[in-house]
Amino acid sequence: GLSHLDTLGISASNPQIDFAKTQAWKSGVVNQLTSGIKTLVTKNGGKILEGTGTFTGSHSLEVSGSAGTTKVTFKNCVIATGSSPIHIPSFPIGPRILDSTGALNLQKVPKSMVIIGGGYIGLELGFVYRKLGAQVTVVEMMDTVLPGFDSDVVKHMTRKLKKDKFTVLTQAKALGYKETQNGLVLQVEQAGKTQDLECEYLVVSVGRRPNAKGFGLERTGVQVDERGFIKVDKHMRTNVGHLYAIGDVAGQPMLAHHASYQGEIAAEVIAGHHAEDHAKVCPAVVFTDPEVAVVGMSEDEAKAKGLEIMTGQFPFVALGKAKAQNDTEGFVKIIANKTSEEVLGMVIVGHNAGDLIGEGLIGIEMGAFLDDFGTTIHPHPTLTEAIMEAAKKAKGQAIHVLN
Template identity: 45%
Template sequence: MVVGDVTTGTDVLVIGAGPAGYVAAIRAGQLDLDVTLVEKDAYGGTCLNHGCIPSKAMITATDVAHEARHAEEMGIHADPAIDLSGMVSWKDGVVDQLTSGVEKLCKANGVNLLEGTAVFADEHTARISHSGEGQGSETIEFEHAIVATGSRPIPIPDFSFDDEPILNSRQALALDSVPDSLAVVGAGYIGMELASVFAKLGTEVTVVEALDAILPGYDDDLKRPVKQRANDLGIDFHFGYAATEWYEPGDGIRVIAEPAGDAAADGGEVQVEEPDEDDRLELDVEKALIAVGRAPVSDTLELEAAGVETDENGVIETDSRARTNVDHIFAVGDVAGEPMLAHKGSAEGQVAAEVIAGEPAALDHQAMPAVVFTDPEIATVGMTETEADEAGFDPVVGEFPLRASGRALTMGDSDGFVKIVAEESDGYVLGASIVAPEASELIAELGLAIELGATLEDVASTVHAHPTLSESVMEAAENALGQAIHTLNR
């Protein structure tokens, strides 16, 4: 029996319950709006269920094992046994705790929760198809809508995620046994994070990247310690190659990669050169992880029925208030394009809810941090020196190496640095970049400095506890002022 179609109304319809969507729904509920949140899979979206949280849980767990195994110089001798199924079970417990918390918070803020798939019928109406046999559908009329459908892994030709040996990041994080060998296609942040995870589990990892370096978009000095650490882990790299096919010769699979063309070197669409038997790579591995990026999920919504436009890549373009080209329809998170960061999506979600409620909200990307959870971590915020110079500033740079940090040395992890960029004339902090353990935590102080309009003097004169990694931030500011104590001044 199919449940009859019903029509209900709401002030705000939010489609997608990831970090952008559920934050938008909760904030709108706090602002006394009637809110309906539709999710087809699991509350928390990809980030909480299959991406940010599970990957960081696995990074932490494998770091524990790796550090114990390599702590001889500290007088610690250990060879921990790894139970991957137990590790995954622990990771799943963390995920379950967070996703159930999202559901409770939504309900506590008066958000109406619906399970199902939403498509637009027109600019003020959506149809919700409920999952499960006999569950039927319903129609929702809305005053405003917020699209927060996120993104999905980008596939490459001839590598289907339906084939058991071919993995996307979600599937890789759910494995119940450690593969002996793994090809990672793509050396962006997902590929590099998971390459390190599996290398620390004992997997023989080979990374194939069409460009000429890891982590495109990041400066060489930030990438260098990460690449060196990856080399130390035994990760093998092949740059300038694009994976083109795979087959099963017997045990495991053979991945074929051909030289990538010039467009790839420029960061454009990968063009594969004419095959040459002498140039091609043949990698015999147990599994292959495809991590070449993510694409917005906008093709499932029937956006044209509501008049919402996308660009050629499926990105829903928005203004600083998260509005699409249709004034009462908003888009937040990955579906609204780069940077595809969970915290950027959450910030957009809050802005969209506040704009709908009549608040004077807008998103300022000036102090938007970006983090790569590699080993060591990379974190950036604001402008680089080059960007500041191109923007018309007269930048001054201060830097503090972690090898001069007492805390970093006591952690046995002193590769990296803190770098601060400021305007020379008045000292206002313009940007920062950090490569260090806990860089993801350290960057917040500098994001706050940019947001508040703090100067180098403000940061340098703030007393930091000793011994801590955060002292490196203070010392970098002092270095820019020419008064660093624990490193040579520029």
């Protein structure tokens, strides 16, 4: 922020936000990425049919578009229909009630916003609009934000939300709403008491559901599980051998990079090569401020499995690079098996956490031990030194903090 710049001796007076221009920039980047993918497909000999596809059988479908209906037959098919935000019937999506897609497309910064759901999507959206000046309230049914994340992550994020002047209501339930001239009044129940929250916009962010209905999947014989996800094996095959499914529609984790990984496997298998899902772990990043990045087991998960563990935690405030950048928030935490010292998980909270987690990801995937991280020479001054120090800390051998 500007106070950060002022600390570094850089002054910027009376800054203004042209949000329409910001949105135009965002849309431009998205268009560049999507058009780039189209170019790659066509340059590699692929054909793109734009329209709505509907299965008419296990070897055929129809694509309805502006140019009419095209019938397609195929030997193999990959289903990659993704997911959609879960909608709550009592809070129908409209001009003032938004899902995550609608929240990303607002054309002005609201004065106030209430977000139902304190998971990673809700917090990511909340930080965007809080940074832009909106008053943001988060309503979460569970007892913490980011439920399911490492307890140290939750503690840090809870403190940061308070510092950034969010209003956070946990163990709270949204009951209903009334429309007003300038927005909504949301009724919320917490600890047996009901209160009204006024806001310009209400964002419903309570998770996502697989897109497995509405395109004739039932005509193919493909099976879905009780939650609506398409069942696949390690080769991405469904129960119908020539039909494959990847990405959000094929189950957790519902992350873009996981979908890409699965897509490559399906393509390789269809091409006649040997390929299977052999990944031990998949990283996840929460794009809040600061970022949160995790891979492998959290401390709580390891303990729940009855594993004896050792952990090491190193704060960025003890790093020269972080101090020089005045970005000292957060930490690196490593979870390892106490007997073997094999690293089971890594948690990073801080600026650039999503980029830093790559080292932990490779290490855990390859079966690295604490000494592999702790005794490998890391460049100085960099933020990666925190990973080395956290590994040392787990063994009581840290250099730049007390053990």
